[in-house]
Amino acid sequence: MKFETLSVHPVERVEQAGSRPVVDSISLSTIYERRADGEYPEGFSYTRASNMNREHLEQALAQLEGGAAAAAFASGSAATTAVFQSLSPGDHVLCTDGFYGTRKLLEQVFKEWGLEVTLMDTSHAANVQAAIRRETKLIWIESPTNPMMRVTDIRRVCEIARQAGATSIVDSTISSPVLQRPLDLGADMVMHSTTKYLGGHSDILGGALIAREKTPLFERIHFLQAATGGVPSPFECWLLMRGMKTLPLRVRAQSANAHAIAEYLSVHPCVESVLYAGLKSHPGNEIAEQQMLGGYGGFGGLLSFLVRGDDKDALSMTSHVKLITRATSLGAVETTIDHRYSVEPPGTPTPKNLLRLSVGIEHVDDLIADLDQALRKTIAI
Numbered sequence: 467m468k469f470e471t472l473s474v475h476p477v478e479r480v481e482q483a484g485s486r487p488v489v490d491s492i493s494l495s496t497i498y499e500r501r502a503d504g505e506y507p508e509g510f511s512y513t514r515a516s517n518m519n520r521e522h523l524e525q526a527l528a529q530l531e532g533g534a535a536a537a538a539f540a541s542g543s544a545a546t547t548a549v550f551q552s553l554s555p556g557d558h559v560l561c562t563d564g565f566y567g568t569r570k571l572l573e574q575v576f577k578e579w580g581l582e583v584t585l586m587d588t589s590h591a592a593n594v595q596a597a598i599r600r601e602t603k604l605i606w607i608e609s610p611t612n613p614m615m616r617v618t619d620i621r622r623v624c625e626i627a628r629q630a631g632a633t634s635i636v637d638s639t640i641s642s643p644v645l646q647r648p649l650d651l652g653a654d655m656v657m658h659s660t661t662k663y664l665g666g667h668s669d670i671l672g673g674a675l676i677a678r679e680k681t682p683l684f685e686r687i688h689f690l691q692a693a694t695g696g697v698p699s700p701f702e703c704w705l706l707m708r709g710m711k712t713l714p715l716r717v718r719a720q721s722a723n724a725h726a727i728a729e730y731l732s733v734h735p736c737v738e739s740v741l742y743a744g745l746k747s748h749p750g751n752e753i754a755e756q757q758m759l760g761g762y763g764g765f766g767g768l769l770s771f772l773v774r775g776d777d778k779d780a781l782s783m784t785s786h787v788k789l790i791t792r793a794t795s796l797g798a799v800e801t802t803i804d805h806r807y808s809v810e811p812p813g814t815p816t817p818k819n820l821l822r823l824s825v826g827i828e829h830v831d832d833l834i835a836d837l838d839q840a841l842r843k844t845i846a847i
Contacts, residue, residue, distance in 0.1 A: 469530070469644065470714045476526030476707075492704045493518045515692045519703035524674075526707060527664075530643045531656055533676040535684065537691045538703065542639065542659030543567050544696030545673035547575075549604070549635060549657075551694070552686040555580025558601040560632075562588045562608040562618065564815070568637070589616040589750060594623050598630045605630075607653075608637040609646075610754070612796075613770045613806050613822040615741040617750025620757055624652035633683055635675075639663070640768050640796070644717040646758050649678045662797030663767075666709045666716050670702045716799060716827060721764025723833065724825040728769050730834050735774075736845035738819065742769040767825040768796050770806075774845050777818035781805045784821065786840035789832055796824035801833055 467475070496513045498506055510516055520538050527536040539545040546568055553559070561572060563585035572583045584597050588607050605627040609618035620636055627634035635655045636648035642663035648656040658664055660672035677684040691697060698706070721744075728742035743754035744765030758765055773780050784792050784803050793802040794809055804822045807814060825833065 472526075472529050473713050474711050476529050476710070477522045490519065490522060490704060490707065492700050494700055513700070514695050514697060517700055517703075519700040519707075520698065523698075523703040523707055526710060527658075527674050527676050530710070530713075531676040532647060532649050533656070533678055535680050535688075536674055536676040537684075537688050538660070538698050538706075539673040539675070539691065540696045540698050540702075541671050542657070542661065542673035543571065545657055545659075545675050546571060548687045548690045548694070548696065549606075549655075549675065550576045550581060551690050552683055553581060553603055556582065556601060557603040558582040558584065558599045559604045559606060560584045560586065560588075560594065560597055560602055561606040562586070562611060562637075564608065564611045564614055564616070568606065568608075570811075587616065588618045588623055591619055591622045591626065595626050598626065598632075602630055602632045605632050605634050606637070607634065607648075608640075609757075610640055610743050610750070610766065610768075612640055612768065613741070613804075613816060613820060615743055615748070615750075615768070615770055617743050617748075617754045619753050620646075620648055620651040620653060624648075624654075627654075628652070633681075641758060641766050642713065642717050642797075644714050645721065645764055645766055649676070651757055654678055654681065655684065660706055662795070663717055663720075664710055664713060664797075665706050666713065666798055667705075668793075668795065668798040668800065670698075670705045670709070672698050672702055672706055717767065718764055719827045720767030720825050723827070723830045724767045724769050724823075725765060726830045727823070727825060727834060727837070728771075731769075731771050731837070734838070734841060735847045736841035738772040738774050740769065740771045741820075768822070769825070770820050770822045772817055772819045773821065773841065774847075775819055777805070777807050779844055780819045780821050781808060783840050783844040786843045787836055788839075789828065789836040790823075790840075796822070798824070799827045801826040801828055 498510045524536040624634040633654045636653045637657045639659045725744045731737045732740045791802045802824045806816045807818045
């Protein structure tokens with residue numbers, strides 16, 4: 467089936483008391499009764515281990531990404547933590563530098579635990595090759611990166627990982643399965659913060675890992691999912707399944723809006739530069755065209771731009787928006803703007819005058835008008 471059909475009909479409907487409801491019910495029970503012979507008739511025993519809503523969500527995620535299995539978590543950070551916990555002290559992790567949550571986990575938690583960590587710009591495959599060690603067990607890629615929008619050649623870096631005997635995982639949150647399919651490009655696993663595009667409505671917290679094959683590493687992650695308890699509630703799984711039904715429609719609209727806004731801002735007198743992989747001027751545009759379009763079109767709904775000014779000017783610009791929401795997240799139906807430097811930790815490489823824009827599904831003319839009036843009120847031209 468085509469992607470749009472799978473997003474609406476990802477799993478077979480389950481009969482309930484002789485009927486076939488179009489929408490799954492929410493199974494809130496934490497425990498399940500055993501039969502007289504001691505068996506569990508549906509395979510569910512305790513909701514931390516599994517439940518109907520999470521099982522359906524994981525089946526749907528695996529189908530959308532073209533994987534063999536998926537594991538859903540209570541957040542993207544919980545999914546990421548399970549990956550690093552599945553490794554052993556002394557193992558080496560090579561990771562795309564730049565995205566705050568994963569970097570924080572590696573530097574402040576797992577380095578102390580004994581993992582060896584190299585953070586680097588993976589958009590240069592030769593640098594990745596040079597950084598491989600005998601102890602390298604995992605290469606973690608984010609492409610495009612948040613918020614600098616650097617593009618990594620996923621196919622090439624995953625091949626480097628394979629040759630080194632390491633597992634490759636791609637954080638594809640920014641692209642969603644609509645625009646980028648890392649498993650088809652050779653990745654062993656793909657990670658999503660399902661809070662973002664997959665949920666799409668700023669009302670759930672979640673994460674997921676989808677595996678191309680059920681490897682021993684994925685089985686270890688699946689064990690840790692239940693053992694450490696970082697699982698989503700049945701209601702969050704249900705909300706996520708509902709949100710995924712409109713995923714291709716939302717993402718294509720967001721991508722079209724973002725591309726138009728990027729083109730507009732790229733020639734705006736108040737803007738220094740625009741970071742968006744869809745622009746021909748972007749250094750990663752050629753690779754992005756090869757690995758992101760996928761027959762659906764678009765380069766995602768996230769972009770960054772640098773105003774002509776300093777951090778005070780950038781932050782002041784956000785105070786003048788009227789339609790766009792000042793908030794720190796991405797991927798939802800409403801457009802949000804975020805001054806990254808003011809929310810990231812000391813020493814961040816993010817430019818002080820950078821603003822991150824997560825574009826929603828509003829009419830693009832209204833969004834452009836709001837950005838224009840806010841920029842002209844802030845930046846002297």
